[in-house]
Amino acid sequence: MKESTGKLLHGGDYNPEQWLDHPKILEKDTERFKEAGINTVSLGIFSWAFLEPEEGVYRFDWMEKIINHLYENGISVILATPSGARPRWLAEKYPEVLRVNSRRERELFGRRHNHCLTSPVYREKVYQIDYQLSRRFGRHPAVRMWHISNEYGGECHCPLCQEAFRGWIRKRYQTTERLNSRWCTAFWSHVYTDFSQVESPSPLGEDSIQALDLDWKRFVTEQTVDFMRQEICAVRDGGSDLPVTTNLMYDFEGLDYARMAPELDVISWDNYPTWHKADDWTIALDACMQHDLMRSLKRQPFLLIESCPGATNWQSVSHLPAPGIHKAAGLMAVAHGSDSVMYFQLRQSRGSEEKFHGAVIDHYGGNDTRMFREVCDTGETLEKLGELAGTETRARAAVVYDTENKWAIKGSKGPRNKNMYYKETVFKSYRALREQGVDVDVINETQDLTPYRFVAAPMVYLFREGFERKLREYVEQGGTLFATYWSGVVDENDRCYLGGTPHGLMDVFGLRAEEIDGLYDGETNGIVPADGTTSGAAGGRYSCAHLCELVKPTTAETLMVYENHFYGGMPALLKNRYGKGTVYYLCADAEQRLYDSFYPEILREAGVRPLLEDMRIPKGLSVTSRENETYRYLILQNFSGEEQNVLCPAGEKILGGEGNRISPLETWVFRQKK
Structure with missing residues (x-):
């Protein structure tokens, strides 16, 4: 990601397995993608039941057909490992893969991300599907990157995880004397005399030792990182040396992303601002802080790998973004170091959990909707800004x-x-x-x-x-x-x-x-x-x-x-x-x-100088920069809700209208020779 590709990625999650019995819809999807300037799709994130419909039986032909068709139409693929949502047969045959919650109740099959990351069975089944996918598609010219699982998160309190946690604690502290000292267990006489007494925090048991809670959270992060590392190993063993990423989440407390970052070639994340809940400038700044956090994890460009073209359906209130917000939000990510603007989802699901979640192609399916037009406009703009790909932010x-x-x-x-x-x-x-x-x-x-x-x-x-x-x-x-x-x-x-x-x-x-x-x-x-x-x-x-x-x-x-x-x-x-x-x-x-x-x-x-030194920056005007060895790019965005007068900086304006008045939600980009 450090080297410029000359292209910003535009695309999103594509789920053709939901439409395999509608070939005309799949054909129309590709036409719509090209019309909207979609150049990249994330594929296979929740496809495990179609890739391995029964244990050890792999059916990849349908996916190969999709990948070939996309490639023939100039669309590249970020290929996912499908561990985020396992097939029903796996849970039925191997119930140990089902998570146990903090009340020590084993969950039933359902939802997603409710698997045990410690389970040897689950790890082996994930390794095998990942390995087979890598062997089949890891060198396909359409595939540019691996999307490892999806939104890692959650914790399991099953006997396997308890034993792994005890081993982690034993390695960390060596003796119960040291454990008791570090955890201050003398308070309330909660002294441990054997490591076998260690249990994860529970509302039914120990929840009064803050050090235990911290160490449990660290352990959950380490288990997740180890699981992710095994997934990466599987695609490497399958013969692929493509970059790997996974999609991180907004202000997520469940994992310490600083521990995950070294294992990834590229940081990616999912951005779903609650536009219009407060003033849009405050909402924008909140998202900007997360963009900057993600960029800073590796101090290099990142990927905005999910965002919503329209309204979500899982937030408490799904407010439609006003016209212009979609494009401004995507370019805001680019302004803060993203080399992509990508969405969930490209085609709206017909049923189930996210059937009302915004999409590039909705249930109507036409190209004359407001959101489709805004996605097209965003795609055209990203095409103009291709030279920003690979450039860095050098904050002081x-x-x-x-x-x-x-x-x-x-x-x-x-x-x-x-x-x-x-x-x-x-x-x-x-x-x-x-x-x-x-x-x-x-x-x-x-x-x-x-x-x-x-x-x-x-x-x-x-x-x-x-x-x-x-x-x-x-x-x-x-x-x-x-x-x-x-x-x-x-x-x-x-x-x-x-x-x-x-x-x-x-x-x-x-x-x-x-x-x-x-x-x-x-x-x-x-x-x-x-x-x-x-x-x-x-x-x-x-x-x-x-x-x-x-x-x-x-x-x-x-x-x-x-x-x-x-x-x-x-x-x-x-x-x-x-x-x-x-x-x-x-x-x-x-x-x-x-x-x-x-x-x-x-x-x-x-000695920290503002990017615009010759003017007082009005509230609501975002000013950021990206640079390489030859140029610095200044990006101005207006989230104030009003037209603003701007003293234009030196350099060539490569995006934006004439004059010095920037309209609400407009983005200007200046190229400055260094």
């Missing part, structure tokens, strides 16, 4: 958003058990950076900080091993860090650090956290300028809610203070110089306006 600012930290905060048992607003707090930093016209990477605690001049690390409650050292070195060497309350509180086992927090960084931050106040819903405090503050941005009053931390400064300068409660007048925002760098520390969950006011000043100090 990053926001830390870590899955293990998210798990730990959610299970921390205080100071607010209703909602700690971790993602919302991270989003405030992300939004402030994006609205300054700055490219942003969204990274986890394990990733390198050295490419960035500015890093925001909000609410890093759990420090992964070595993270405090990484932050210290980053600031020492000249980086600018924005940190917040509830940071450096526990280790990887959710054990509270002794000796003060933020752990290992009190000298770097120039302060020590003493207490934290959880506010009731609807309760607020104020943040106001400190007497004699040196910050030009510290004017006015800002509201804060949810969490207010009380800190004792040592070397840090107080820029703003709390307005009310018994801690009125105590520090709320501080600044500390350390080594060659600077740390800003925000003590409370402040409103967005505070971030918007301070970040321009902080970014100037950090």
Whole structure:
């Protein structure tokens, strides 16, 4: 994916097995695909029952016919392994493949993704179908990539998984003494005397040891990665060396995607924004943050492999996107580093679970629908932007958003058990950076900080091993860090650090956290300028809610203070110089306006320049960049709902109308010689 192919992929999930008895429909599909500029389809994701209708009997001829036909019409294939939905015969003959839930109930056959990833039988059956598919199609000229399974997720608590979990725990801790120490089992006298006593968390059993819950989630991730690795091995053993990907999901808590990324050649994900639920700019920014997270997993272009042409059917309310949203959302993915715009689904299913999910070709089947026309328009635009394929985003600012930290905060048992607003707090930093016209990477605690001049690390409650050292070195060497309350509180086992927090960084931050106040819903405090503050941005009053931390400064300068409660007048925002760098520390969950006011000043100090330096970027105007060794591409998109006046940057406008007024939902692209 690092090398430009000169083509952005346009297509989506295609399920011809649903229409094998309608050959005229299949023939018409290809005509519609070509008309819409579809150049790639994902094939075979849920086809196992048709590929292996009975154990050991493989019927691939129908798929070969489809692949050949697509290839003859200039359409390439991302071929899936079908493990996401097994055939009924497999569950009937081998009930061990059925998942057991946390209440220790074995589930019946149904839905999808309800298989046991530990089951040797299931692993063997998956290996065989994957291997056979690779032997048959792995070198077919139409096939460009492997789509490994589909939306990995879920967990199994069966006896096989329990035994595997115990083995994983035994390897991790070696002795029960070490396990008891790391898990703090002396509390409530929950001491283990043998590894055989270890069970996964359950509402019927142990659910009070947060370290157990964290380790279970890590184990589920490792089991999933190991299962995926075996699938990849199967296609390699079958003779295919094509790139592999799997489709990740929006803000998914069930797996740590940072553990999956090294096994994949390309990151892919599924994007389904809830357009019009809030203002479209906020919805767009939320999706942008996920795009940037996916791109940052490997710091290379990714694939938008699923999105919806129209309304979904599985969200609580399926709101139709207004005209123009479809194209703008697809180009938004490209602006943030995607080399594709792909959909679920290409042809709408006639029945069952997703018969009302949006599709390029609906039940009517014509080419004169609004959505089909918008897909055609998107395809034409992607054809014009082919030179962006393979180009990279080189951000100089990053926001830390870590899955293990998210798990730990959610299970921390205080100071607010209703909602700690971790993602919302991270989003405030992300939004402030994006609205300054700055490219942003969204990274986890394990990733390198050295490419960035500015890093925001909000609410890093759990420090992964070595993270405090990484932050210290980053600031020492000249980086600018924005940190917040509830940071450096526990280790990887959710054990509270002794000796003060933020752990290992009190000298770097120039302060020590003493207490934290959880506010009731609807309760607020104020943040106001400190007497004699040196910050030009510290004017006015800002509201804060949810969490207010009380800190004792040592070397840090107080820029703003709390307005009310018994801690009125105590520090709320501080600044500390350390080594060659600077740390800003925000003590409370402040409103967005505070971030918007301070970040321009902080970014100037950090030397992070906006992509559009000669104008104030209006709210709702997205500015991003992609580049290669020869060109930088500036991409402007208007999600404000109003026409905006833009001072056009230097370079050739390769997409967009004449003049300097950008219409709502319009996208402009400028090519700049480096």
